[in-house]
Amino acid sequence: MREFASLLIIPLAAFVVAPAHATEYLSVEQAQKALFPEAERFVLAPVLLTEEQRDAITDKAGVKQRWEKQDVWRAEKGGQLLGWFIVDNVVGKHEFITYAAALLPEGKVRGVEIMIFKETHGDQIREASWRKTLEGKTLADPFKLDKDVPNISGATLSCRNVMSGVKRLLVLQQLVLPSS
Amino acid sequence: MDKPAHRRMRPLLGTFVEIAVRAPEPLAETAIASAFATIEQIQRHMSFHDADSDLSRINLHAWRRPVSVSSDIYRVLCHARHISRRSNGLFDISIGGRLVAEGRLPDHGFPALDAEGWDALELLPRLRVRLKRPVVLTLDGIAKGYAVDCAVQTLFTHGITRGLVNAGGDLRLFGPDALPIAVREASGAITPLGEWSNTAMATSAVGLSAEDQARFPSCIVTPHGCDGLACPHFNQCPRAWTVLADEAWRADALTKVAALAPEAGRSARIARLGGRLIAHDFGRGE
Numbered sequence: 001m002r003e004f005a006s007l008l009i010i011p012l013a014a015f016v017v018a019p020a021h022a023t024e025y026l027s028v029e030q031a032q033k034a035l036f037p038e039a040e041r042f043v044l045a046p047v048l049l050t051e052e053q054r055d056a057i058t059d060k061a062g063v064k065q066r067w068e069k070q071d072v073w074r075a076e077k078g079g080q081l082l083g084w085f086i087v088d089n090v091v092g093k094h095e096f097i098t099y100a101a102a103l104l105p106e107g108k109v110r111g112v113e114i115m116i117f118k119e120t121h122g123d124q125i126r127e128a129s130w131r132k133t134l135e136g137k138t139l140a141d142p143f144k145l146d147k148d149v150p151n152i153s154g155a156t157l158s159c160r161n162v163m164s165g166v167k168r169l170l171v172l173q174q175l176v177l178p179s180s
Numbered sequence: 181m182d183k184p185a186h187r188r189m190r191p192l193l194g195t196f197v198e199i200a201v202r203a204p205e206p207l208a209e210t211a212i213a214s215a216f217a218t219i220e221q222i223q224r225h226m227s228f229h230d231a232d233s234d235l236s237r238i239n240l241h242a243w244r245r246p247v248s249v250s251s252d253i254y255r256v257l258c259h260a261r262h263i264s265r266r267s268n269g270l271f272d273i274s275i276g277g278r279l280v281a282e283g284r285l286p287d288h289g290f291p292a293l294d295a296e297g298w299d300a301l302e303l304l305p306r307l308r309v310r311l312k313r314p315v316v317l318t319l320d321g322i323a324k325g326y327a328v329d330c331a332v333q334t335l336f337t338h339g340i341t342r343g344l345v346n347a348g349g350d351l352r353l354f355g356p357d358a359l360p361i362a363v364r365e366a367s368g369a370i371t372p373l374g375e376w377s378n379t380a381m382a383t384s385a386v387g388l389s390a391e392d393q394a395r396f397p398s399c400i401v402t403p404h405g406c407d408g409l410a411c412p413h414f415n416q417c418p419r420a421w422t423v424l425a426d427e428a429w430r431a432d433a434l435t436k437v438a439a440l441a442p443e444a445g446r447s448a449r450i451a452r453l454g455g456r457l458i459a460h461d462f463g464r465g466e
Binding site for chain 1: 187188189190192194195196209324344346348349350359360361362383420422
């Protein structure tokens, strides 16, 4: 796991403003176990996308593929591909979400788990500065979470951006990942 | 508890559903997975977007012949009818046609979009449902809360005694522990409401800006045709109403009653229906 972890890019210290609410639900390893409990191993197979591939994904998914590199693992059992484990991020006006998607080889969603959920207030998440802080960040980097996480009521927050992200990953799978 | 020992979040019911329990690991993991499965099942049965869901079958066919449905949607319809009757129609699940006409919900080829009225719903024996006339039902105002209650029941059956389920603001806490609760205001600010235990809570907002509507897709329309900002009750928009109740379905439904009720006697009206209205400032702090 160690060599994988050091390669994984996750933007964690993205906010200059104080997060109002930040919860870490699962590490990469925990999310892998939750989504593919029967897997014997996870082989990191990061995808580096060309500009054409990114454009094709954006066109087909209707959601922009913003980054070149996508962290992808093969979930395997007995040398067979069980499916793909992909860590992805979505950024909204006030929220920042890291999630894991489990995709089956035939191009279906097996499950989605939120790994990190952050909400800010009083400031928008600016994509440019967020991308900058992302560079070189690894899972090994420590990050702070609010000690007492409140349980939040309020008008229902839409999960549409995560669902769009999953749709984008399905297109990425179809265009770039092998079927076995 | 200081903090729930196991906490998970998944995108479900159009929002983010969080389940937290305090229990030993294998039990906690199994129970949480099972509770999410319960919510997924309710989502399948009550989805407006899915043309094959129980709800869609009712909307498409129940005006012609009785439709057999799952026990969970039948129970939700019982609850909905009860609150509709007791609130003199302020809570009304028959407004789906208007939401379809406005493009907020998909049109699966419904026979009529202009008919409304919760009294069109007939609950027949043996889990069958009939509509006296072709209205379009939507369970957005109650199903999330109901799903929370069912998820809590599932946790109970696994022997979990301490925890919470929160479906994007419709939440329920159980067990002896007092947990911090806060309300997200329209500005994004989080206002603490203190610590609570063994209660359900829901918040609904009205009069949000178009931008906030995209983020908070909730939409409250009145049964009698005065919508959103045009409604005299909404002159202080945006506003939100938070209601406490023993069960989450009730808290969820009563936020709609609170939003549509006249100012005078609003709290008393909610109390008569089994809820407790909590006042807070929504979105006007900044």
